[in-house]
Amino acid sequence: MAALLAGCASTGVYEAEDAKKETFSVDTGYQAAFRRAGEYVRTCHTLVKHAYGVSYAWRHTLGEKGAPDEIKVFKVGEPATVLELISAEADGPAKSKVTVTVLGEGRWDLAEIAAARQSIQSATPVCRSSSGG
Template identity: 75%
Template structure:
């Protein structure tokens, strides 16, 4: 019994090590950087609101569920919003970072996986949402 438990744990650890990191490893990522006329903390809050409104708090086809995490930037790195499927937490599908460009403007970078619904239309929706301070979900296509 113990041996099978250890074998199962070792197998799970092996599979976890092979998991894709999504936007961090893909060659197909699509990225856009733009300026927002607000401080970086407000831009970051807007990014979180967009992700919650358009992905996390929405019923998706096939009962796909998304979640997000806030990763605090260390040593000058920007804070990040990472969006992932609940069933695949290691695979980041969308990454939004915000950093200060000046006291009243921010530089926001949106990176998506570049596969399926994670494309330029997703970036356009995120950009519109963050710049307008109102979540605007992409038109067409389920996620």
């Protein structure tokens, strides 16, 4: 029964019709951009208190054979539903290409992408304002 239910679970950004995505350049190697993305996620999602006691977690995957490194953000207890996906890959010497994809619902919107972009490009986590979710 559990296997049948797992097959019906939402996969978040992978199937959301309203998912938002932005790709941008960062003037640093992709490994540094990936570390910056991880610091942003820790600072702005996993190490802070959220309304209604909601907690977020993340997992990362190091790309193999040219695939980008990825960070997946999800609500604790719902790891199959990816709310935010950040990928980083090389785009020349000391330059990387980062793509941020969000669910397109609630706090997972264009303001979230803007905060992630500013954080990764500046190497300083900048969380979105509390009025932005």
